[in-house]
Each structure stands twice: as structure tokens, then as C-alpha cells.
Amino acid sequence: MYRFLLTPRWLGLAALTMALVGLMALAGQWQHDRYQARTATNAKISAARTAPATPIEATVPGPPARPRPGDGPVGAAGDGPTGAGAVGPAPDADRLWSPVSVTGRYRADADILVRGRRSEGRLGFEVLTPLTLADGTAILVDRGWVQVTAGDARSRPAVPRAPAGPVTVVGRLAPGERGAQPIDIFEGRIEVRQVTLAPLAERLGLPLYGVYLLADQDQPGAASLVAVPSPEQSTWQNLGYVIQWWIFAAMTVFGFGWLARREARGPVARAVQPVDRAA
Known part of the structure; x- marks a missing residue:
């Protein structure tokens, strides 16, 4: 049949x-x-909300290069004390979004504005500032989000200056973002669309960790900034x-x-x- x-x-x-x-x-x-x-x-993100913060040095590997004493100028790739900055290895996936603490000094002259970011439907910028540790390595700290200035696309919002002196920041480890992009200088500050660590390390002339830090609410220098949450999917x-x-x-x-x-x-x-x- x-x-x-x-x-x-x-x-x-x-x-x-x-x-x-x-x-x-x-x-x-x-x-x-x-x-x-x-x-x-x-x-993992949910569990991290109640987990204790651990020192970053005990949580993720740092960058291999160490700079000589002193900080390099911002805005000229390769003319820092160690030339092009190195980026440390990316941590294991189970380490991402973990709460960590890190102590260092902010490079207040090296703010980075990440444009095109939204918070509760509003458009604005995320503000990243390098935090230099005692061994000369650094990590980018996302200090928070600020809304764009209404009515003028050419202006930039007022950003609170990062505090001087030693600070301890608590936040969550975030992976660097992917993609090729230009790095612009606007009104003396670096502007990007994505947090791509390698180009930023080269621009800053600093050896950066292979992650960046989403600072929690009420961190030093975060006045008028909205803390960026871990992105649940x-x-x-x-x-x-x-x-x-x-x-x-x-x-x-x-x-x-x-x-x-x-x-x-x-x-x-x-x-x-x-x-x-x-x-």
C-alpha cells in the first residue's frame, strides 16, 4: 500500500x-x-544583590602591565608612561555581576561619557571615570547615569566631579562591550557609544582590568547620578x-x-x- x-x-x-x-x-x-x-x-544578578562584596584583586585577574609612577595625559594614545595601555583577561562568566570593592584614586580629569544610554525611558549619558589602584593598574567605574540637557543636542549635562583622595567603591563587575567605534573628544572629555576596553585603555594610557564596575547607589562622587542596574535579560x-x-x-x-x-x-x-x- x-x-x-x-x-x-x-x-x-x-x-x-x-x-x-x-x-x-x-x-x-x-x-x-x-x-x-x-x-x-x-x-546570578539576583543572588548578587545580597552577596557580600569581595576585594577586586581576589576576584578577577588584573592587567599584565604595570605603569611607571605618574599618570599619562588623557587624549593622546601612546604618550602615557607605558604607551598603549594593556587590558587584563576577561574573568570567568560566573564572576560577572559579582559585587566587589576596590580602593584607589579617581582620575577626575579623565571622565568618559557614554552617549545614547537610557534610564526609565529617558535618554542620557553614563559617566565612567578611571580609578587607579595602588599598584598602578586601573578599572573604569561607571559612576552613574545623567539625563541629556533638554532642547540642545550640542550641549552636555553637568557631571559631578569625582572626589579627590583615596576612595573605596562598591559595585558589580560588568563585561566590556564589543564593536569598533570612534573615540571622540568633546569639550575636553572623551565620548564613546560603547564601553570597549582596549581602545579606551590605549587612549588613556592606563593598564585596565578586563571588566568595568557598575557603582552602587550612594558611592563617593555619585551625587546627582543615577546608579546603573545590572541588566537582567x-x-x-x-x-x-x-x-x-x-x-x-x-x-x-x-x-x-x-x-x-x-x-x-x-x-x-x-x-x-x-x-x-x-x-
Whole structure:
């Protein structure tokens, strides 16, 4: 009854069905892996809210290079005391978003504005300032968010100056962002669109950690700045895609079976309607 399945036409259709089902299953599995990864990240961020802060030196590896005494000028790549700044290795994924404490001195003359950032739907800048540790290494500290000046796209908001002297900052480890981008100088300050650590280390002439720090609320020098939260990720969309792809795969198998069953039953005779000749 189903010998027709061995014909070239049906073997080709079966191969196409299997290929489509395989691709849909792989797409569903990929979305499932993303769902699990994002769920794990959200759980880590949630747990970090109540975890004690640990010293950064005991949490993530620092950059390999050490500068000579003194700080290099901002705004000219390669003319700092160590030339192009080095960037330390990225930490293990399970270390990200962990709370840490770090003690050092802010480079108050080296603020970095990250434009195009939103907080509760409002557009503004995130303010990053290098914090130099006692061993000469540094970490970028995201001191918080400030809203753009309304009505004038060319102006920049007033940013509170980072405090002088030694400070201890508590915050959460954030990974550097990816992407090539220009580094602009506007009104004497560095402006970027993404926190890409390697170009910023080169521009600053400082050896930077392979992460940056999202400072918690009420940190030194954070007056009038809004603390940037750890970015919890939406997972429902990934879960929806998992269900969607696997349903499509099941529907493809069902469709092949339905076509095969229809072929096996043969053509259905049409019912002949009697003609009313009296009309």
C-alpha cells in the first residue's frame, strides 16, 4: 500500500522533510540554550544583590602591565608612561555581576561619557571615570547615569566631579562591550557609544582590568547620578521561539504523513449529482 514511498519523488520529499525537521530542531535547541543562559545570568544578578562584596584583586585577574609612577595625559594614545595601555583577561562568566570593592584614586580629569544610554525611558549619558589602584593598574567605574540637557543636542549635562583622595567603591563587575567605534573628544572629555576596553585603555594610557564596575547607589562622587542596574535579560521571547520551532518541526512531520496517507488512499471518486430534467 505504501510502496510508492520508495519512488524517487517520495524519497526526495522524505529527505527534504528530514532536513527541515533537523534545522527546526536545531533552531529550537539554540533558542533553548539561550533561554537557559539568560535564566542563569538573571539568577546570578539576583543572588548578587545580597552577596557580600569581595576585594577586586581576589576576584578577577588584573592587567599584565604595570605603569611607571605618574599618570599619562588623557587624549593622546601612546604618550602615557607605558604607551598603549594593556587590558587584563576577561574573568570567568560566573564572576560577572559579582559585587566587589576596590580602593584607589579617581582620575577626575579623565571622565568618559557614554552617549545614547537610557534610564526609565529617558535618554542620557553614563559617566565612567578611571580609578587607579595602588599598584598602578586601573578599572573604569561607571559612576552613574545623567539625563541629556533638554532642547540642545550640542550641549552636555553637568557631571559631578569625582572626589579627590583615596576612595573605596562598591559595585558589580560588568563585561566590556564589543564593536569598533570612534573615540571622540568633546569639550575636553572623551565620548564613546560603547564601553570597549582596549581602545579606551590605549587612549588613556592606563593598564585596565578586563571588566568595568557598575557603582552602587550612594558611592563617593555619585551625587546627582543615577546608579546603573545590572541588566537582567528577558527570557520569555527565547522560550516562545523554542516552542514555535518545535511545533513547526512536528507540523512538518505531520504534513508528510498526511500527504503519504492521502496518496495511499488514491483518488476519491466525485459524487455525481442527479440532474433534474423535469426542470
